[in-house]
Amino acid sequence: MPYRQQRQLPWEADHHAPTITNFGDQVFGALPQNLxxxxxxxxxxDVALRQHSSRLGALTAFLGHHAGQEDSGWLERLAEAAVLHDVGKTRLDPTILGKGRDVSSADLDHIRNHAPLGAELLETHGGEPFGLAAIVARYHHEAHDGSGYPHGLIGDAVPQEARIVALCDVYDALRSPRSYKHAMEHDHAMRIILGGDNRTRPQQFDPYLLAVFERHSAAIAKLYHRN
Ligand SMILES: [Fe+2]
Ligand SMILES: [Fe+2]
Known part of the structure; x- marks a missing residue:
């Protein structure tokens, strides 16, 4: 694809090299002007969203790789898609977005719309090269047990790339500070992902990916900090 240049895949980055906040910037910097x-x-x-998006590129490529995906071109497109997973948030009302968890059910519907809005934005302004990114944007809040949105898809009906991003997305959200919550240590976030709490249930994740995530937990903790 003409707009893509050779990028170092996130998990291959030299430990001493500048961080992948960089990777997100590389993806943003290489987007077609129009998009x-x-x-x-x-x-x-929104610096927090930019950092979240960038880290998700690194985490997602790492998980995809360890889940058995060997095609580096696909992994690079997956990482790019992960960086773009929340672009639909640029179409939301900032006042509602800024309310944190204190939202009405109408607000929640509005916020949840970021998934299809992101897909439409990528399809309209990115076109065919952003097909995978559009899939991830549309389905990254679907859940393995059918409790997600926008379609309530179950199991393998959720595209694999979106299942990978969904797990990393929850991990990163737990780790990161928000206006309404503190950042969480890695072990705490892992306990919630594997054991659940009042908002997160392990059944919402692809069990195979969850096992891979747990197996590589130590590396994931490091990757979060590097990015
Ligand atoms: Fe999202
Ligand atoms: Fe996200």
Whole structure:
């Protein structure tokens, strides 16, 4: 694809090299102007979303690789898709987005719309090269047990790339500080992902991916900090 340049895959990055906050920046920097213009104002302002998106590129490529995906081109596109998974948030009302957890059910519907809105944005302004990114944007809040949105798909009906991103997305959200919550240590986040709490249940994740995630838990903790 003409807009793609050779990038170092996130988990291959030299430990001493500048971090992959870089990887996200590389992805954003290589987007077609048309697409970047659509999301730039939001991503420039929302540093937390930019960092979350960038880390998700690294975590997702790592999990995809250890889940048995060997095609480095696919992994690179997956990492790029993960960086773009929440682009639909650029289409939301910032006041509602800024409410944190204190939202009405109408607000929640509005926020949940970021999944299809992101897919539409990528399809309209990115076109065919962003097909995988559009799939991830649309399905990254689906859950293995059918409790997710927007479609409530179950099991393998959720595209594999979206299942990989979904697990990393929850991990990163737990680890990161938000206006309404503190950052969480790795072990605490892992306990919630594997054992559940009042918001997260292990049944929402692909069991195979969950096992891979647990097996590589120590490396994932390091990867989070490097990024
Ligand atoms: Fe999302
Ligand atoms: Fe996210």
């Amino acid at each position: 970047w213009r659509q999301i730039e104002p939001h991503f420039v302002k």
